[in-house]
Amino acid sequence: MNNKDIYYSCVTLIAYEISQWFYNEIHYVWCTPYFDPPSRLNPYNSVPPSSNPRALYWSLMKDVEALDLHSSRINTVRAGIQRGAASRLHQGMIGASQYREILKLIRLAQPANFKPLMLVIPGAPVTAMLNAVTVAQRASLFSEEYIIESLPRNLFDAIEL
Template structure:
């Protein structure tokens, strides 16, 4: 599906420190991430942006809170851990990594501490990443009015990573 209607100059995404480093070490510095042209949710705006579950800012804050709080019952770290494992399975199926690399990524995920899941904010300039962008189908969006995109196989040098406080 084509990335239509990205009117903003920047896309935002939140990923974990662990995912970012797995991408660099095992996937030749290529990254896969969901993103949006809106940094946060603005429910007072007459134009719908994204719900909290797709807001890069809200995801960052929620993940940071879970990591700093050492919340063993929190769900975000579990979801992120599972996502990295699924990513390794997908990369194996695509022939991008070996079985040994997949198994190593799985072992890393199993041993990773909450601190490894601290969030980093990705700032992706539209001009740099447009050729890597696909629109998320309506059925897969957090809200049918959301502008959500997948950026796949984007090189590390095409975007910036920031960490807040």
């Protein structure tokens, strides 16, 4: 575990809105205590681009700005939101009609709906919620990554860069 006081996560506007509307402002986030891990200013951790909050943000923004209807990044996010909705249905957080509505929203969503947001999460209130990502799931063997399965909206800031 690190000694950092802030965690960062890149999410999309549509994922954020679905969490706000359908999941009672409870968010699922994959985060790291490093905003830009490969930066020369951060010699301690090397989170590759697939889990680097800054890299994810700008990669997604390029696809959104290009209105890329075949973006593999956007398609990956779509699939993740669908898996999340299925999980929330299984947990009883949403009902079948809400699940179908989320699937329809995702199917109809345009690239602009996938605009990235940066979540800035203060460490102290979430320490007990942090689940270390297993070695098999990490983007790199030695990267420091965490999942917060149920992050309340009042415990983070969402910003546009």
